[in-house]
Amino acid sequence: MINEMLAYFAQGANWAGESGIPARLGEHLWYSFLAVAAAAVVAFPVGVFIGHTGTGRVFLVSASNVLRALPSLGIMTLLVLLMGIGLLPPLAALVLIAIPPILAGVYAGVANVDPEVVDAARAIGMKDSRIILQVELPLALPLILGGLRGAILQVVATATIAAYVNLGGLGRYIFDGLALYDYGQVLVGAVLVTGLALVLDGLLGLAARALSPARRAIAN
Amino acid sequence: MITFESVSKLYPGGTQAVTDLDLQIATGSFTVLVGPSGCGKTTSMRMINRMVAPTSGRILIDGQDVADIRAVTLRLGIGYVLQNAGLFPHRTVLDNIATVQRLLGLSKAQARTKAHEAMERVGLDASLATRYPAQLSGGQQQRVGVARALAADPPILLMDEPFSAVDPIVRLELQQEVAHLQAEIKKTIVMVTHDIDEALTLGDRIAVLAPGGVLHQYASPIDILARPATDFVASLVAKDRGFRTLSFETLTGLGTTTLPVPGPEGLIDMSALAPGWGVRVNRDSGTAAWIDADGAVFGPHPLVPADASLRTGLDAVLASPTSAALLVDGTGNIGSYFTLADLGPLLRPNEQARA
Incomplete structure (x- = not known):
């Protein structure tokens, strides 16, 4: 099986064309990007609002729990039945799993800013929008990036399901391989997804470090 | 002139923080609100810059009701020093101090020039400008807090237990410097403390508040010591009272x-x-x-x-x-x-x- 996988990687034809590895990788990243971006657009303002005002925490916890409990494959299948084949059903499923970690990161980051610092900001004459932009978000950045990192990893891992409804991405190798009992090809998909997730995680880790100037200064 | 007109504050849940407070704080005076915890001193002070809204009564600054001034505008004109400095951990010392001028619309370069001046005024070494608050000692952080409040040259300065979190030696040093600074710049300072000694040392007017925010005496330090208006004030100044009175007596008439x-x-x-x-x-x-x-x-x-x-x-x-x-x-x-x-x-x- 491992030999079959290595043979697949070694074959030049598998690296070219619309169903080549680079193309599948590109599709996979594209679905993931769309899903995380859409989830961020929803989760970011909600997280900032709840973190800044402190209202709606019960809603936050229960909504997160419901979203986390949803089975991605089930949601996608249901949406396909309702809407037909297309990019939207898998994307919707991916967005739903990306929302809880982003929401949690943004909320926790903003809510955990030292209340005395926020009080000081207000007392010296900052309005709420400035408090959020100049004080709370910069200080929340490490936790926000942490949430984003979690969301990206989960979405990259789960984006394989798009292939289940005849879309591209690295999941193609897995579902095609399963259909053909070609476990070498299944392994190709699994290894590529895992590798992609690890590389992204590493890059995001470096980015998180680079974006915390105050933290870096303290470490020195 | 800051005027409290029968101001009361009742928190939801029934806590009476301030009860019918009447107070006139003269321009250029150093007024200290003193009392035990729960006496409404911080609440009273925070009503001046609208960080707390009174339940009833009014607060006037030079005759104008603060409720009629936009909160942000009001606060930009009032310096504020917090107990633990309340500095922005993600900004350098210089940028912390420059914050208020930036909010007032000064360019970054102008604001930083002013911030350098403010650092000098409070005795902060210029080499600290690029440090972050976490790299400073408690006393240095407090100086940055004072510099931030003074940088924009506001006519009024509010200080919330500014020296209670630093060690006694640094506290004494900071107290002396604030006294010096005040002799020079003549702001209207309102300070909150639970330390009667600090109040007597720094204030030229002292308002003694009892739990529930009841004003017991508003007078000069010597009057508070020599003629406590109530048993509550007397108990607050009981220790070394006679000896401390000597601080306010002169050597006039001394035979030499x-x-x-x-x-x-x-x-x-x-x-x-x-x-x-x-x-x-x-x-x-x-x-x-x-x-x-x-x-x-x-x-x-x-x-x-x-x-x-x-x-x-x-x-x-x-x-x-x-x-x-x-x-x-x-x-x-x-x-x-x-x-x-x-x-x-x-x-x-x-x-x-x-x-």
């Missing part, structure tokens, strides 16, 4: 003795005071050293300026091996000394206290 002419090498023969003793003055350091018959040196001892408090004069005499201290007159001339016996008539029981 003229110093003999200095002999060779500046040694002044003090045999008339104590057989065998002499004294030598060091003008550079403003101190004197006593020398006994065997040549043993005691000192340095401080010289007492003529405008010093009775407490300073008494302290100098008590610390001297001959029970005498040298007096510096208004022109810087060191021509006389006084003894414990000379202080006697000034140490009579306080007339105000008897009244």
Whole structure:
């Protein structure tokens, strides 16, 4: 099986064309990007609002729990039945799993800013929008990036399901391989997804470090 | 002038923080709100910059109701110093101090120039400008907090227990510097503290508040000490009360003795005071050293300026091996000394206290 996988990687034809590895990788990243971006657009303002005002925490916890409990494959299948084949059903499923970690990161980051610092900001004459932009978000950045990192990893891992409804991405190798009992090809998909997730995680880790100037200064 | 007009604050849940407070804080005065925790002192102060809204009553600044001023505009004109400095951990010292000017619309470069000036004013070394708050000591952080509040040169400064989180030595240093600063810049300062000693040292008017935000006395430090209006105020100032009163008494009317002419090498023969003793003055350091018959040196001892408090004069005499201290007159001339016996008539029981 491992030999079959290595043979697949070694074959030049598998690296070219619309169903080549680079193309599948590109599709996979594209679905993931769309899903995380859409989830961020929803989760970011909600997280900032709840973190800044402190209202709606019960809603936050229960909504997160419901979203986390949803089975991605089930949601996608249901949406396909309702809407037909297309990019939207898998994307919707991916967005739903990306929302809880982003929401949690943004909320926790903003809510955990030292209340005395926020009080000081207000007392010296900052309005709420400035408090959020100049004080709370910069200080929340490490936790926000942490949430984003979690969301990206989960979405990259789960984006394989798009292939289940005849879309591209690295999941193609897995579902095609399963259909053909070609476990070498299944392994190709699994290894590529895992590798992609690890590389992204590493890059995001470096980015998180680079974006915390105050933290870096303290470490020195 | 900051005026509280029958101001009350009732928190939801029934806690009465401030009860019917009437207070007039003169422009340029250093007013201290003092009392135990839960006496509404911080709440009262925070109503001046609308960080807390009164349940009833009004607060006026120079006749204008603060409720009619946009909160952000109002706060930009009032400096605010917090207990733990409340600095922005993600900004450098310089940018922390420049914050208010940036909010007022100054360019980054202009704001930083002003911030450098403010750092100098509060005694912060310029090399700290690029540090982050977490890299500073508690005392330094507090100085940054004061610099941030002063940088935009607001007419009013609010200070919420600004020195309670630093160690006693740094606290004393900061208190002295704030007193100095105030003598120079003459802001209207309102400070909150639970430390009656701090209040008596720094304030020129003190408002004593009891739990529930009830004003018991609003008076000068000497009046608070000499004539506590209620049992509550009396209990607050009970410790060393008589002795502390001396801080507010002058050396006016002190009988002194003229110093003999200095002999060779500046040694002044003090045999008339104590057989065998002499004294030598060091003008550079403003101190004197006593020398006994065997040549043993005691000192340095401080010289007492003529405008010093009775407490300073008494302290100098008590610390001297001959029970005498040298007096510096208004022109810087060191021509006389006084003894414990000379202080006697000034140490009579306080007339105000008897009244």
